[in-house]
Amino acid sequence: MNHSDSERIATVLGNNGLKAASNINEADFVIFNTCGVRQMAEDRVYGQVHNLAARNPKPVTIVTGCLAARKDVQRRLKNKVDLFCEIKDFPKKIKKLVIPSKVEGSTIKKLDSSTPPPSGGFAQDNRDYLKIIPKYKNGFQAYVPIMTGCNNFCSYCVVPYARGREISRPAEEIIMEVKNLVKKGYKEIVLLGQNVNSYKDHGSLSPSPLSWRRWRNAPDEGKTTNFSQLLKKVNAIAGHFWISFISNHPKDVTDEMIQAVAKLPKVCECFHLPVQSGNDEIIKKMNRRYTAKQYLNLIKKIKSAYKKYKPDKLFSITSDMIVGFPGETKKQFMDSAEVMKKAKYDMVFFGQYSPRPGTTAWKMKNNVSKKEKARREKYLNEILKKTAFKSNKKYIGKTLEVLIESKKGNFYFGKTRTMKNVKIVKVHPVESSQSEDAMGVFNRVKITKANTWNLEGIRTK
Ligand code: SF4
Incomplete structure (x- = not known):
C-alpha cells in the first residue's frame, strides 16, 4: 500500500513540475512515506530526518504515511520536519508548503494539487486521494487500491489509527482504471487494500465519518458490489492479464469469495x-x-x-x-x-x-x-x-506461463501465476518483436529444477 501511495505522491509532484532527484543528497524536497508497523522502520526515519536537518541548506522535509499523525513522532522531529500530513491530505496540504529558495527562483512558484476538489467530508477526501492516477512502478505491473483503512483493530496494529476506517472505492472507478491499464499493455493488476475481502461498494450511498458502521452494514439494494463481485467485474475486462490481491482477513473470507478466486481464469x-x-x-x-x-x-x-x-x-x-x-x-x-x-x-x-x-x-x-x-x-x-x-x-516438468520481471547477467527472472519466482535461461524477446526488451512479457517456461525459495526453467517458446 505504501508503494502505491508513493506512486500517487510522485504523480502530484510530477504534475507540478518537480523531477525525482538521483539521490537524497541532491533533493530540495524529501518526502518520507513512513511505515509504522515495526520499530526498525520507524528508527530509520528518525536517523534520516536528523541527517537531513544537519544539511545546509536543509531540504524541505515532509513526513507522511503511518507516523505522520503520531504526536510523539511530531514532538521528536519538531523543527526538523516542515510538514506532517496524512496521506489522504497530501495533495491538499502540499499547496500550502513554502517552496525553498532554490525552487522559488525557477519556474515553479507553487506546488498545486492534481486531484479534483473534495466534494464531501472525511470519507470523500479519502476517495479523492485514491482518484489520483499514479505513475505506476513499471509498464507491466500496477497496484490498484480498491479500499483503504481498516475497522479490525488487531491489538498489535497501527493501521486503523494511521489510516482511519475502511473506505471502499467505487467499483466503476476501479474498473475504469484497470481497463485503461490493460489497454496500455499492463500484465499484472494487483488489487490492494488493508482488508480487500471486506470491500463493499454501495453504489450511490456515501459513507461519512459518523455513519461508516451503518454504511458498511447497509442492506444490499441491488447495486452493492462485494469483493467477489468486484473480482468478477475485473475478470470480465477483455485482454490477457493476471489479477492478484492483497491482503485478506480470515474472518471475512466467504464461500462465495473462495469460489470466485478458484474459478475466475484471470485471478492468480x-x-x-x-x-x-x-x-x-x-x-x-x-x-x-x-x-x-x-x-x-x-x-x-x-x-x-x-x-x-x-x-x-x-x-x-x-x-x-x-x-x-x-x-x-x-x-x-x-x-x-x-x-x-x-x-x-x-x-x-x-x-x-x-x-x-x-x-x-x-x-x-x-x-x-x-x-x-x-x-x-x-x-x-x-x-x-x-x-x-x-x-x-x-512444478518439475510442467510448462507454465511466467511473467518476466528482471534480468541479471545471462538470466531472466520472472514469476508464475502462483507467485513462485523462476530463474530462466532463455527468454522469448517480446510479443511485438520491436524490441529485445523482454520485461513484462509472458513466456512459456518448462520448469527443470526446484529449490527451496525458487524454481528454475527454460523457455519453450
Ligand atoms: S486487519 Fe490488518 S490492517 Fe487491519 S488492524 Fe488487523 S493487522 Fe492491521
Missing part, C-alpha cells in the same frame, strides 16, 4: 491468508476473531476449490505470522508451529513482535526476549523451508 492461484498465531488464546489477545480450527478449515476449503477448478492443481497458500506476542509461552508458540505444519505454506512473512504506541498490545508486557523471538522465527522458518520445497517439487 495464490491465496494470502494471514494467520498471525496458531494459538487460540493469543489469537484472541490479538483481537483477530477466529480460532486456529476455523482458520485451518478455511485453508482446507481454499485448497479443495483450487483442486476442483484448476486443471494443473498448482496453487500457493501464503501467510503472515507474528512470533513473541506479549505473553506467548513456548507451548502456545508450538501451536503456531502446528498450524504451519498443517497449512503447508508456500511462503510465510514472519514478524518478531514489536510494540506499537497507541495500540492495545502496547500496554501488554512485551515479555518474550529478542533472542527467544529470533529462535522462534528460525524454528518456524525451518518448517516453511520443508513445505515450500515440497510444493516447489510439484
Whole structure:
C-alpha cells in the first residue's frame, strides 16, 4: 500500500513540475512515506530526518504515511520536519508548503494539487486521494487500491489509527482504471487494500465519518458490489492479464469469495491468508476473531476449490505470522508451529513482535526476549523451508506461463501465476518483436529444477 501511495505522491509532484532527484543528497524536497508497523522502520526515519536537518541548506522535509499523525513522532522531529500530513491530505496540504529558495527562483512558484476538489467530508477526501492516477512502478505491473483503512483493530496494529476506517472505492472507478491499464499493455493488476475481502461498494450511498458502521452494514439494494463481485467485474475486462490481491482477513473470507478466486481464469492461484498465531488464546489477545480450527478449515476449503477448478492443481497458500506476542509461552508458540505444519505454506512473512504506541498490545508486557523471538522465527522458518520445497517439487516438468520481471547477467527472472519466482535461461524477446526488451512479457517456461525459495526453467517458446 505504501508503494502505491508513493506512486500517487510522485504523480502530484510530477504534475507540478518537480523531477525525482538521483539521490537524497541532491533533493530540495524529501518526502518520507513512513511505515509504522515495526520499530526498525520507524528508527530509520528518525536517523534520516536528523541527517537531513544537519544539511545546509536543509531540504524541505515532509513526513507522511503511518507516523505522520503520531504526536510523539511530531514532538521528536519538531523543527526538523516542515510538514506532517496524512496521506489522504497530501495533495491538499502540499499547496500550502513554502517552496525553498532554490525552487522559488525557477519556474515553479507553487506546488498545486492534481486531484479534483473534495466534494464531501472525511470519507470523500479519502476517495479523492485514491482518484489520483499514479505513475505506476513499471509498464507491466500496477497496484490498484480498491479500499483503504481498516475497522479490525488487531491489538498489535497501527493501521486503523494511521489510516482511519475502511473506505471502499467505487467499483466503476476501479474498473475504469484497470481497463485503461490493460489497454496500455499492463500484465499484472494487483488489487490492494488493508482488508480487500471486506470491500463493499454501495453504489450511490456515501459513507461519512459518523455513519461508516451503518454504511458498511447497509442492506444490499441491488447495486452493492462485494469483493467477489468486484473480482468478477475485473475478470470480465477483455485482454490477457493476471489479477492478484492483497491482503485478506480470515474472518471475512466467504464461500462465495473462495469460489470466485478458484474459478475466475484471470485471478492468480495464490491465496494470502494471514494467520498471525496458531494459538487460540493469543489469537484472541490479538483481537483477530477466529480460532486456529476455523482458520485451518478455511485453508482446507481454499485448497479443495483450487483442486476442483484448476486443471494443473498448482496453487500457493501464503501467510503472515507474528512470533513473541506479549505473553506467548513456548507451548502456545508450538501451536503456531502446528498450524504451519498443517497449512503447508508456500511462503510465510514472519514478524518478531514489536510494540506499537497507541495500540492495545502496547500496554501488554512485551515479555518474550529478542533472542527467544529470533529462535522462534528460525524454528518456524525451518518448517516453511520443508513445505515450500515440497510444493516447489510439484512444478518439475510442467510448462507454465511466467511473467518476466528482471534480468541479471545471462538470466531472466520472472514469476508464475502462483507467485513462485523462476530463474530462466532463455527468454522469448517480446510479443511485438520491436524490441529485445523482454520485461513484462509472458513466456512459456518448462520448469527443470526446484529449490527451496525458487524454481528454475527454460523457455519453450
Ligand atoms: S486487519 Fe488487523 S493487522 Fe490488518 S490492517 Fe487491519 S488492524 Fe492491521
